[in-house]
Amino acid sequence: MKIRTTLVILAVSCVVLAALLWVDRTLFPLFTGTKRIATSQEIFEGLRTLKSLHTLRYIQKVVFPYDYLDPELDFDVILTTLRRGKGSVNSLLSPRERDYLEARELAERIGLKFTGRRREFVVVTAQIGVGIDLEKLKIFPSSERTIQVHLPPPRIVDLTIEDPNPSTYPYPDIPLSPYHWKLVADLVERKLRERSLDASILSAARTQVSRFLTSLLKQAGFLDIEIKEDLPTEDALRR
Amino acid sequence: MRRPFLFSIMIPTILGVLITGCSRFSSPSMEELSERIRTILELPSVEYRYREIVYVGVEKSFLFIPTSSKEVLFSVEIRVQAGIDLQQPFTIYRDIRNPRKIHLTLPPPKVLLLDVDEGTIRQYFVVEQGSRIHRMDYLKELESAKQRVLQDAYKRGILGEAERQAKTLIEHMLFAAGVEGVEWGRL
Numbered sequence: 001m002k003i004r005t006t007l008v009i010l011a012v013s014c015v016v017l018a019a020l021l022w023v024d025r026t027l028f029p030l031f032t033g034t035k036r037i038a039t040s041q042e043i044f045e046g047l048r049t050l051k052s053l054h055t056l057r058y059i060q061k062v063v064f065p066y067d068y069l070d071p072e073l074d075f076d077v078i079l080t081t082l083r084r085g086k087g088s089v090n091s092l093l094s095p096r097e098r099d100y101l102e103a104r105e106l107a108e109r110i111g112l113k114f115t116g117r118r119r120e121f122v123v124v125t126a127q128i129g130v131g132i133d134l135e136k137l138k139i140f141p142s143s144e145r146t147i148q149v150h151l152p153p154p155r156i157v158d159l160t161i162e163d164p165n166p167s168t169y170p171y172p173d174i175p176l177s178p179y180h181w182k183l184v185a186d187l188v189e190r191k192l193r194e195r196s197l198d199a200s201i202l203s204a205a206r207t208q209v210s211r212f213l214t215s216l217l218k219q220a221g222f223l224d225i226e227i228k229e230d231l232p233t234e235d236a237l238r239r
Numbered sequence: 240m241r242r243p244f245l246f247s248i249m250i251p252t253i254l255g256v257l258i259t260g261c262s263r264f265s266s267p268s269m270e271e272l273s274e275r276i277r278t279i280l281e282l283p284s285v286e287y288r289y290r291e292i293v294y295v296g297v298e299k300s301f302l303f304i305p306t307s308s309k310e311v312l313f314s315v316e317i318r319v320q321a322g323i324d325l326q327q328p329f330t331i332y333r334d335i336r337n338p339r340k341i342h343l344t345l346p347p348p349k350v351l352l353l354d355v356d357e358g359t360i361r362q363y364f365v366v367e368q369g370s371r372i373h374r375m376d377y378l379k380e381l382e383s384a385k386q387r388v389l390q391d392a393y394k395r396g397i398l399g400e401a402e403r404q405a406k407t408l409i410e411h412m413l414f415a416a417g418v419e420g421v422e423w424g425r426l
Binding site for chain 2: 056057058059060061063066067117119121123127168170171172200201204208212215216221
């Protein structure tokens with residue numbers, strides 16, 4: 001008799017509990033429209049679509065050749081180092097010295113007057129998109145309300161050299177053939193890709209991304225959000 | 240026999256109510272949703288950074304003979320931020336037929352900040368022959384550089400980007416709050 005009673009109690013308890021849970025999951029939201037907490041997977045999928053939305057746009061104008069002619073460097077010293085040293089240019093010269101050498105050689109080749117009284121220069125506009133690689137974004141929800149996000153370091157997502165518009169070019173015009181312009185634009189693009197971005201630009205991009213993610217995750221119902229940044233590597237800062 | 244049966248109903252009911260009750264938030268009201276939208280819109284949503292180049296070149300001559308010339312070339316960082324203007328009100332109401340659908344009208348986006356960071360000025364060269372460069376010479380050019388940058392930001396679509404981003408964030412918030420559809424209008 002006792003075994004039978006216990007079995008009946010257990011069976012009825014299970015049925016009532018199952019019924020309550022079913023009502024809660026299926027029917028209750030239809031009447032109340034309760035707030036739904038998005039799952040980490042949903043948030044992650046949502047973030048994937050936002051790649052182009054939260055990158056910092058940096059419109060950088062470069063003055064050729066002056067941006068590469070560091071006044072602290074001496075051209076004769078660079079030439080002497082090359083003449084006396086053994087090995088490749090890359091092994092003998094520092095990145096700043098290589099920039100100087102390349103820019104000076106190109107400026108002379110295209111006939112720019114960049115010393116003395118007359119100073120000629122070309123302004124090249126580059127549009128740089130700075131952002132984070134969402135494929136490397138890691139999300140660790142530790143509970144329903146707590147989440148930890150590991151951000152990859154910001155990097156150059158896209159880089160475009162813009163063609164100058166004669167009506168909006170507010171600098172002195174200089175004689176330059178299309179081929180010479182292309183040589184200058186190619187050098188500027190290559191140097192921009194080689195060099196790491198300015199710290200303030202990276203910091204602004206990082207702040208933007210963190211602010212955006214925090215806002216998004218708060219709206220998704222998380223109360224405790226911790227955003228950590230993975231340490232940048234030299235390569236990560238470049239394209 | 241009656242008492243155990245009563246327990247078998249009561250215990251799972253109490254358990255069930257505790258489990259389901261603790262895991263749920265109340266449905267957000269329109270006031271609450273409005274407040275959340277306001278919080279989102281308080282963030283300036285899009286920022287463009289510019290490294291602008293400013294050139295000042297003045298040459299004076301008398302009877303075709305140059306008497307003085309001054310030239311200066313420098314770079315400066317300029318920030319442009321855009322977002323939704325919260326000085327103007329936005330409207331939000333539920334659809335009459337479908338309470339899970341929201342009609343939302345936002346004020347137009349605008350540029351919220353245009354800032355020249357004079358601490359970032361880097362001078363490339365200065366040429367002064369016969370006269371010197373005065374502060375007013377380059378301040379005037381700096382002001383026109385600011386306007387040039389502002390026009391450029393408009394041309395690149397900073398306002399559209401700010402609006403799109405605000406809408407994306409608001410939609411994420413509303414969908415997470417159980418809203419199934421958002422109908423956008425413009426003030």
